[in-house]
Amino acid sequence: MLRGHTGSVRGIALSADGRMLASGSEDGTVRLWEAPGGRLLSTLQGHAGGGVWSVTVSTDNRLLASGGLDGTVRLWEVPGGRLIATLEGHTGGVWGVTLSTDGRLLASASFDGTLRLWDAPGGRPLAVLQGHTGPLYGVALAADGQLLASGGEDGTIRLWDASSGAWLRTLRSDRSYERLDITGLTGVTGAQRKALLTLGAVDHHAPAGVIVEPAG
Amino acid sequence: MLRGHTGSVRGIALSADGRMLASGSEDGTVRLWEAPGGRLLSTLQGHAGGGVWSVTVSTDNRLLASGGLDGTVRLWEVPGGRLIATLEGHTGGVWGVTLSTDGRLLASASFDGTLRLWDAPGGRPLAVLQGHTGPLYGVALAADGQLLASGGEDGTIRLWDASSGAWLRTLRSDRSYERLDITGLTGVTGAQRKALLTLGAVDHHAPAGVIVEPAG
Numbered sequence: 001m002l003r004g005h006t007g008s009v010r011g012i013a014l015s016a017d018g019r020m021l022a023s024g025s026e027d028g029t030v031r032l033w034e035a036p037g038g039r040l041l042s043t044l045q046g047h048a049g050g051g052v053w054s055v056t057v058s059t060d061n062r063l064l065a066s067g068g069l070d071g072t073v074r075l076w077e078v079p080g081g082r083l084i085a086t087l088e089g090h091t092g093g094v095w096g097v098t099l100s101t102d103g104r105l106l107a108s109a110s111f112d113g114t115l116r117l118w119d120a121p122g123g124r125p126l127a128v129l130q131g132h133t134g135p136l137y138g139v140a141l142a143a144d145g146q147l148l149a150s151g152g153e154d155g156t157i158r159l160w161d162a163s164s165g166a167w168l169r170t171l172r173s174d175r176s177y178e179r180l181d182i183t184g185l186t187g188v189t190g191a192q193r194k195a196l197l198t199l200g201a202v203d204h205h206a207p208a209g210v211i212v213e214p215a216g
Numbered sequence: 217m218l219r220g221h222t223g224s225v226r227g228i229a230l231s232a233d234g235r236m237l238a239s240g241s242e243d244g245t246v247r248l249w250e251a252p253g254g255r256l257l258s259t260l261q262g263h264a265g266g267g268v269w270s271v272t273v274s275t276d277n278r279l280l281a282s283g284g285l286d287g288t289v290r291l292w293e294v295p296g297g298r299l300i301a302t303l304e305g306h307t308g309g310v311w312g313v314t315l316s317t318d319g320r321l322l323a324s325a326s327f328d329g330t331l332r333l334w335d336a337p338g339g340r341p342l343a344v345l346q347g348h349t350g351p352l353y354g355v356a357l358a359a360d361g362q363l364l365a366s367g368g369e370d371g372t373i374r375l376w377d378a379s380s381g382a383w384l385r386t387l388r389s390d391r392s393y394e395r396l397d398i399t400g401l402t403g404v405t406g407a408q409r410k411a412l413l414t415l416g417a418v419d420h421h422a423p424a425g426v427i428v429e430p431a432g
Contacts, residue, residue: 009367011354018358021365021387023373031389036363036375038385043396081397138227142234147252149237151225157239159252169254171237173247180259181297 007051015057020079022064024052030066032079042081046074053095058103063121065106067094073108073116075123085123089116096136100145105162107148109139115150117165127165131158177201223267231273236295238280240268246282248295258297262290269311274319279337281322283310289324289332291339301339305332312352316361321378323364325355331366333381343381347374393417 007026014021014035021033030044030052050069057064057078064076073087073094092112099106099120106118113136115129134153141148141162148162157171173179178200182193185203197203223242230237230251237251246260246268266285273280273294280292289303289310308328315322315336322334329352331345350369357364357378364378373387389395394416398409401419413419 008350008369008371009354009373012356012365012367012373014356014358014363014365016359018360018363021356021373021375023354023367023387025371027392029392031395033373033387035358035365036384038375038387040387040389040395043389043392043394045392045396081395134224138225138239140228140230140237142230142251143232144234147230147234149228149230149251151228151239153224155224155241157225157228157237157249159237159254168252171239171249171254171256173256173259176243176245176259176261178259179247179256179297180261 010051010053011055013055013057015061016059017061020057020061022055022057022066024055024066024068026051028052028068028070030055030064030074030076032064032081041079044074044076044081044083046083046086047072050093053093054097056097056099058099058120059101060103063099063103065097065099065120067097067108067110069093069095071110071112073097073106073118073123075106075121084121087116087118087123087125089125089128090114092135096139098139098141100141100162101143102145105141105145107139107141107162109136109150111135113152115139115148115160117148117162129158129160129165129167131167131170132156175200226267226269227271229271229273231277232275233277236273236277238271238273238282240271240282240284242267244268244284244286246271246280246290246292248280248297257295258292260290260292260297260299262299262302263288266309269309270313272313272315274315274336275317276319279315279319281313281315281336283313283324283326285309285311287326287328289313289322289334289339291322291337300337303332303334303339303341305341305344306330308351312355314355314357316357316378317359318361321357321361323355323357323378325352325366327351329368331355331364331376333364333378345374345376345381345383347383347386348372391416 047068054067096109117126136152138151263284312325333342352368354367
């Protein structure tokens with residue numbers, strides 16, 4: 001008997017009400033399950049050439065988004081599993097997808113170093129967010145859908161206006177000791193403590209004149 | 217001048233109100249930033265021997281949890297950055313940490329194949345959830361804090377009672393075609409279609425007698 005290839009599970013997501021679970025697999029399939037019962041609701045096939053590392057279910061339980069190493073994002077009907085749209089544009093694997101709370105905005109993060117914004121459920125491309133100089137490893141969308149944050153290989157964090165895709169600012173710290181709290185730190189000499197403060201560390205017990213605020 | 221090592225950003229999280237952003241870095245530091253302003257609030261040092269891949273901020277903005285490749289989970293005071301507790305027990309890197317909405321339960325997922333539950337903010341170990349036979353790659357905690365799900369290398373998904381740590385069930389599909397919707401699928405012969413249905417595929421347009429429900 002033909003038995004299905006079952007790859008490792010790379011990403012899972014529970015729906016907001018905890019009644020459904022979506023899973024993405026190394027074998028390229030996405031599965032939707034009833035929770036906590038465990039009944040398989042649908043098997044979503046379509047991603048090609050690589051696993052599915054990221055899945056998310058919309059708050060209203062009607063839409064599932066998946067991001068694949070094939071560089072596509074796919075939108076599926078829940079619970080039936082019909083493919084609604086294939087979102088193409090990324091030139092590297094998509095490891096992160098996130099839907100806004102109202103389910104109308106989708107952000108995808110890729111190893112190609114870009115974020116992309118799409119409208120949901122249609123899948124129309126809205127913006128390509130460029131600036132990072134390496135693969136992205138982290139993405140977060142604020143609950144109100146206004147702020148999008150990304151971080152990755154280049155060591156920076158970028159904040160974006162999620163509605164327009166406009167770049168807001170880049171967060172970076174070139175100094176390991178900036179805003180490090182050394183209050184009560186022992187085992188360092190006075191000179192070392194002063195050096196740390198000069199490098200941006202903070203000591204809440206230090207005499208006021210010794211605190212050196214980090215340069216803006 | 218001594219310049220800080222700045223590693224790649226491995227994980228980011230926005231607080232529920234979108235006013236703070238936590239980042240974990242390959243250099244082992246965790247940073248807390250004001251959002252969207254971008255001011256660095258604190259630098260959290262403590263993780264040793266590896267990067268920090270996962271960070272999360274509690275809903276009340278008072279607690280930050282980080283999981284590190286050093287196998288520890290750390291709890292920090294927000295926004296000051298004081299280390300509250302170091303949670304030890306995992307025998308492999310921790311790549312995922314998640315806090316319940318009420319901030320009192322912390323789940324950590326590790327490459328050691330276990331999930332662990334801890335109370336927060338104290339960090340007392342509550343349970344070790346064993347069963348997976350390989351590294352975990354996905355973890356999700358339901359919004360109501362009752363259901364915990366995990367998935368990983370072994371290809372299974374496990375559901376757990378988050379309050380007790382009890383194993384509820386294991387979701388698995390050994391059959392690629394189970395619950396695959398082949399309604400309207402073209403390019404297959406009648407025999408192939410029948411074979412797919414036998415393997416658990418579903419066709420909403422097929423005569424009732426042809427539909428073969430997958431075995432429980």
